[in-house]
Amino acid sequence: MKRVLVIYYSQTGQLRDIVRSTVGPLEADPAVEVVTLEIKPAQPYPFPWPVGTFFNTFPETVYEEVDPIEPVTMPANADFDLVILAYQVWFLSPSKPTTAFLRTPEAARLLAGKPVITLIGCRNMWLSAQERMKAMLEGLGARLIDNVVLTDSAHSAFTFISTPAWMLTGRKGPFLGGTVPEAGVSQEDIAGCARFGRAIAAQLPTRSGGDASPMLSDLGAVTVFEGLMDSEKVARKSFLIWGRLLRACGKPGAPLRSLVLGVYVLFLFTLIITVVPLLAVIKSLIKPLAKARIANQRAYYAQPSGEGRALLAGEAA
Ligand SMILES: Cc1cc2nc3c(=O)[nH]c(=O)nc-3n(C[C@H](O)[C@H](O)[C@H](O)COP(=O)(O)O)c2cc1C
Numbered sequence: 331m332k333r334v335l336v337i338y339y340s341q342t343g344q345l346r347d348i349v350r351s352t353v354g355p356l357e358a359d360p361a362v363e364v365v366t367l368e369i370k371p372a373q374p375y376p377f378p379w380p381v382g383t384f385f386n387t388f389p390e391t392v393y394e395e396v397d398p399i400e401p402v403t404m405p406a407n408a409d410f411d412l413v414i415l416a417y418q419v420w421f422l423s424p425s426k427p428t429t430a431f432l433r434t435p436e437a438a439r440l441l442a443g444k445p446v447i448t449l450i451g452c453r454n455m456w457l458s459a460q461e462r463m464k465a466m467l468e469g470l471g472a473r474l475i476d477n478v479v480l481t482d483s484a485h486s487a488f489t490f491i492s493t494p495a496w497m498l499t500g501r502k503g504p505f506l507g508g509t510v511p512e513a514g515v516s517q518e519d520i521a522g523c524a525r526f527g528r529a530i531a532a533q534l535p536t537r538s539g540g541d542a543s544p545m546l547s548d549l550g551a552v553t554v555f556e557g558l559m560d561s562e563k564v565a566r567k568s569f570l571i572w573g574r575l576l577r578a579c580g581k582p583g584a585p586l587r588s589l590v591l592g593v594y595v596l597f598l599f600t601l602i603i604t605v606v607p608l609l610a611v612i613k614s615l616i617k618p619l620a621k622a623r624i625a626n627q628r629a630y631y632a633q634p635s636g637e638g639r640a641l642l643a644g645e646a647a
Pocket of ligand 1 (some may be wrong): 343344346387418420452456568634
């Protein structure tokens, strides 16, 4: 009997659906025992988010100053052959509840020395968050063997509107009379996650404990959006600079912080509608010159599962 620990937090239920679809084939397998650990913030985050609370969350999220979560209850001798850690991205970082969990002594005990598959459900900007996740897992002595990423299927220009609209109104859309498609990961993509569960169920019984090779290669586990690689770096730097400034202005709700936050939100929107498209144009112009660098970067971010899709044709998702 192989034991799989599944850890997740989900605010709207989207990541819970992704987890359920992925884990379904494992739960149906009599040779596998699945134990699920849901991370619960001690004080739930509001949904829909009041606009001020939403933006005020970014400095502490980026600087990983977490809020308390409910105690993690797991027997002291609990031991697993595989851990699936599902998380969402908040401001280019792992969400606060996820980071809070990774800081607990239970996380250290459950993850140390274990193979871990990360499962991300987010809008489309996950590269920087996964870099932080890799560092945190390494710090816990865990081995990252796969990364599966589910993103919104609509074009970035639309999800730039639909994701915040969803978070701030609680409605997924469509918006603007149908011009902007519904926010979130598509039902088809969520259902398709079952292929990962099937692949894990097929390999787990014969896999040795020390095996660090991926289990989910060639199943379309990730797609790296080239156009976002540099934008994420710029955006993360800006989050770190403004985040430091905002934290120096006081706690969320302090008058000076609210004022500077207003300026920042204006700055951010100006940046997104000017610098981001400009960077994309410049990048497409210099693409032939930077081809090798871009390909290297893309392959790096796609690890450990890679972008291969060779096994997808034979998969009834
Ligand atoms: C505060 C906040 C910040 C977010 N920042 C990002 C982000 O930087 N990149 C991204 O792709 N998605 C971002 N999202 C979208 C989430 O990753 C996720 O898709 C959405 O919150 C639904 O997840 P759920 O399962 O917790 O409901 C953000 C959401 C919230 C609430």
